[in-house]
Amino acid sequence: MARSSLTIHGSASGMPNGGRVCSGYLIEHHDALTLLDCGSGVAASFLRKGFDLRRLDCVVISHTHPDHVSDLPLLIQYLHLAGKSSPIDFYLPREFETIFEQMIRAMYVIPERYAFDLRVHGYEPGVLCEQPFAIEAIGNSHLKSYESDVRRLGLPNRMQSFSLRVTVGGVTIVYSGDVASFGELKPHLDECHLLLLETSHVDIAEVKEYAAGYPGMRIVLTHLTGEDAASRLGREFEGLRNVQIAEDGMRVELG
Numbered sequence: 533m534a535r536s537s538l539t540i541h542g543s544a545s546g547m548p549n550g551g552r553v554c555s556g557y558l559i560e561h562h563d564a565l566t567l568l569d570c571g572s573g574v575a576a577s578f579l580r581k582g583f584d585l586r587r588l589d590c591v592v593i594s595h596t597h598p599d600h601v602s603d604l605p606l607l608i609q610y611l612h613l614a615g616k617s618s619p620i621d622f623y624l625p626r627e628f629e630t631i632f633e634q635m636i637r638a639m640y641v642i643p644e645r646y647a648f649d650l651r652v653h654g655y656e657p658g659v660l661c662e663q664p665f666a667i668e669a670i671g672n673s674h675l676k677s678y679e680s681d682v683r684r685l686g687l688p689n690r691m692q693s694f695s696l697r698v699t700v701g702g703v704t705i706v707y708s709g710d711v712a713s714f715g716e717l718k719p720h721l722d723e724c725h726l727l728l729l730e731t732s733h734v735d736i737a738e739v740k741e742y743a744a745g746y747p748g749m750r751i752v753l754t755h756l757t758g759e760d761a762a763s764r765l766g767r768e769f770e771g772l773r774n775v776q777i778a779e780d781g782m783r784v785e786l787g
């Protein structure tokens with residue numbers, strides 16, 4: 533078995549649909565496990581696949597839209613009920629840290645009662661951790677479209693949204709998360725072996741041109757609204773052997 537792999541647990545967009553779970557991407561390296569995003573249905577998806585969630589070491593959230601974050605409280609409750617004893621790190625955009633701590637306690641998910649140590653880290657752009665996964669958060673402008681509402685309503689939101697660059701075992705994965713455009717991600721794709729690209733807010737023609745120019749970069753297209761969108765993308769990228777359309781349960785060996 534390969535030393536490292538990526539498993540797609542949720543490839544749906546923010547428009548829930550029957551066939552797919554919302555964003556959740558698991559990276560494994562030997563015994564170390566990091567989950568990128570934890571949208572609706574991700575916890576149940578792990579269980580359906582017979583995966584022991586107690587092994588999870590780390591969760592990183594790209595931004596706080598519900599399709600990326602809504603299963604977190606359930607995940608914590610499950611870890612408690614299933615008897616997790618090893619610590620777990622949660623990396624959340626800094627703007628969400630305190631609200632999250634209050635929200636889970638309001639749901640009677642109270643980490644102080646549990647046998648495992650839940651370590652919550654609010655993060656800003658930059659390096660989050662270095663071992664065994666080197667993870668860097670790259671700010672993007674996906675949430676900037678909310679600026680006028682944030683100002684008008686006097687909300688505390690900082691519109692923090694991140695793409696994540698993960699290096700493990702000599703392989704670099706860039707997970708776009710939601711972005712405002714593909715153009716803002718491109719400068720961060722140097723030395724990228726695998727691009728996990730959420731397609732809801734990108735210009736597909738631009739991605740196609742890029743994919744054709746970098747045949748050595750493996751690209752997985754995800755965050756799909758239903759099977760029609762998946763089939764359409766499949767037709768669009770036909771012939772580009774480095775591009776795949778995500779399916780829930782898809783496993784990509786990383787070497």
Ligand SMILES: [Zn+2]
Pocket residue numbers: 545546555597599600710755
């Ligand atoms: Zn999304």
Ligand SMILES: [Zn+2]
Pocket residue numbers: 595597674710
């Ligand atoms: Zn989003």
